[in-house]
Amino acid sequence: MPTERFVASRLTRGNHLFPTVVEVTDAAVVRRRRTWFSKSEESIHLQRVASVRIETGLLWSDVVIESTGGTDPIVCHGHRKADARRIRDLVTAAQTAHLPAAADVGPTRTCPHCAETIKAAAKICRFCGRELPAGT
Numbered sequence: 001m002p003t004e005r006f007v008a009s010r011l012t013r014g015n016h017l018f019p020t021v022v023e024v025t026d027a028a029v030v031r032r033r034r035t036w037f038s039k040s041e042e043s044i045h046l047q048r049v050a051s052v053r054i055e056t057g058l059l060w061s062d063v064v065i066e067s068t069g070g071t072d073p074i075v076c077h078g079h080r081k082a083d084a085r086r087i088r089d090l091v092t093a094a095q096t097a098h099l100p101a102a103a104d105v106g107p108t109r110t111c112p113h114c115a116e117t118i119k120a121a122a123k124i125c126r127f128c129g130r131e132l133p134a135g136t
Contacts, residue, residue: 006087044071
């Protein structure tokens with residue numbers, strides 16, 4: 001996934017001279033802010049993003065990206081509604097791309113001894129450890 005940049009509008013609070021920039025990379029969400037004498041950068045790894053909340057006003061949206069690690073959320077003001085939705089969609093897509101693929105379970109059966117669900121080809125139950133009768 002290529003890096004996408006979203007620049008806040010200069011017409012919104014806190015963005016008149018130096019607008020906030022949000023970048024969504026393949027590994028993290030980064031917020032960059034600048035002042036006259038300093039720069040600040042906050043980032044949250046995509047696997048640590050707990051939620052992306054969009055608060056929409058009449059013209060502009062605020063984006064709040066919360067982490068699972070207990071750190072402060074990334075808050076950015078003054079994005080277009082389409083950009084806010086795109087940020088949310090990119091984070092969601094990147095998180096689901098990193099999820100492990102579901103294992104193919106195949107056919108199953110019930111253990112006659114402990115009633116747990118096991119693979120049909122199993123010879124010994126992984127739950128109770130007893131040998132299973134063949135062909136059941």
